[in-house]
Amino acid sequence: MLKRISPAVFIGHLPDLKGISVTENEVTLGAGVTYSEFEPVIEEHFPQALDYWRRIAGWQVRNAGTIGGNIANGSPIGETPPLLIALGAEVVLQNTAGMRTVALEDFFIEYGKQDRQPGEFVAAIRIPRTGADRIAAYKVSKRQHSDITATAAAFRVVTDGQVISDARIAFGGMAGTPKRAERAEAALRGKPFSRESFEAAAEAVGEDFQPLSDWRATADYRRLVAANLIRRFWLEQTGEAHRLSRAQ
Ligand SMILES: Cc1cc2nc3c(=O)[nH]c(=O)nc-3n(C[C@H](O)[C@H](O)[C@H](O)COP(=O)(O)OP(=O)(O)OC[C@H]3O[C@@H](n4cnc5c(N)ncnc54)[C@H](O)[C@@H]3O)c2cc1C
Structure with missing residues (x-):
């Protein structure tokens, strides 16, 4: 028998969940903002992630799916969390007792379990504006x-x-939740911005995760891709990827 989901509550029309504000220090968006509504903000303030953003689902889903829903869903393969975690985003949770803010990476506790108290919903997401940092996001999928x-x-x-x-x-x-690669990060922090540092990070990321095999990819494939995305970041940031592709 199918699970009964009643009562279902439609929250897509609530103006309090639809706001977007940009200050000098941060971007704040309501949980009900759709991917399409947020795209111009990505384009203006985080343009390095625009291609990634446009690869979420197809335009029908991007016009209806909300960023709050993508987070609250808690999927290990939802695509807004990796980007938002890398950017240092926080999630604002609200219930009748009030509001609290948690780092997005701490919101995901384990597969299927998020840091939500009874009655709490995702109200907003806050993203620090980071200036001239090096930002990138990559998605690997079959289509x-x-x-x-x-x-x-x-x-x-x-x-x-x-x-x-x-x-x-x-x-x-790579894990039961969207997750930071702590060993790979440690291999970079305080080190020269060099090929050797990123090679060390690519090696270290293998220690960060024990991914699963499923019909999307095997565990070995995921490990290899994770290491290669770190190498790709280095190649792109230094312009070497461009030089290599022109040389071919
Ligand atoms: C064809 C298709 C392709 C897709 N492709 C991608 C993709 O490429 N990348 C990707 O990341 N996702 C993809 N998705 C998933 C989709 O992006 C998410 O389902 C969507 O973002 C969820 O948003 P929603 O507003 O529809 O949430 P809903 O589906 O309405 O909600 C999802 C869950 O979160 C809960 N919820 C929703 N909003 C809140 C809130 N504010 N506070 C607390 N709980 C809340 C709901 O109760 C429900 O349990 C795809 C989905 C489809 C159907």
Whole structure:
């Protein structure tokens, strides 16, 4: 027998969940903002992630699906969490007792379990504006469009001169939740912005995750892709990817 889902509550029309505000320090969006409604904000403030954003589902789903729904759903392969975690986003949770804010990475506890108290819903998402950081997001899936991710990765790397002062790398499809690659990040933090550092991070990411095999990808494939996306980030950031593709 199918599970009864009553009562179903439609929240798509609530103006309080639809706001988008941009200040000098952060972008705040209501949980009911759709992917399409948020696309111009991505284009203006996080243009490095625009291609990734446009590869979420197809336009019908992007016009209806909400960012709050994608987060609350808790899927390990939802595509907004890796990007938002890499950007350092927080989620604002609300119930009749009030509001609280948690780092998005801490919202995902384990597969199927999120940090939500009884009656709490996702009210808003806050994304710090990060200035001149190096940002990228990649989705690997079997089809270019209308296909959910096998592995996704998002990066925010801060450099101080030639030194990596901070690195946030988040993956989807590599664990039971969207998750930061802590060992890979540690391999970069405080190190030179060099091929060797990113090679060390690509090696370290194998220690970060024990991915599953499913019909989207095998565990070995996911591990290889995760390491190669770190290499890709380095190649793109240094312009080497462009030089290599022109040389072929
Ligand atoms: C054809 C197709 C292709 C897709 N492709 C992709 C893809 O490429 N990438 C990707 O990431 N996703 C993909 N999805 C999933 C889709 O993006 C998500 O289902 C969508 O974002 C969820 O948003 P929604 O507003 O429809 O949420 P709903 O489906 O209405 O809700 C999802 C869950 O979250 C809960 N919920 C919703 N809003 C809140 C809130 N504010 N607070 C607390 N709980 C809440 C609901 O109760 C429900 O349990 C695809 C879906 C389809 C149908």
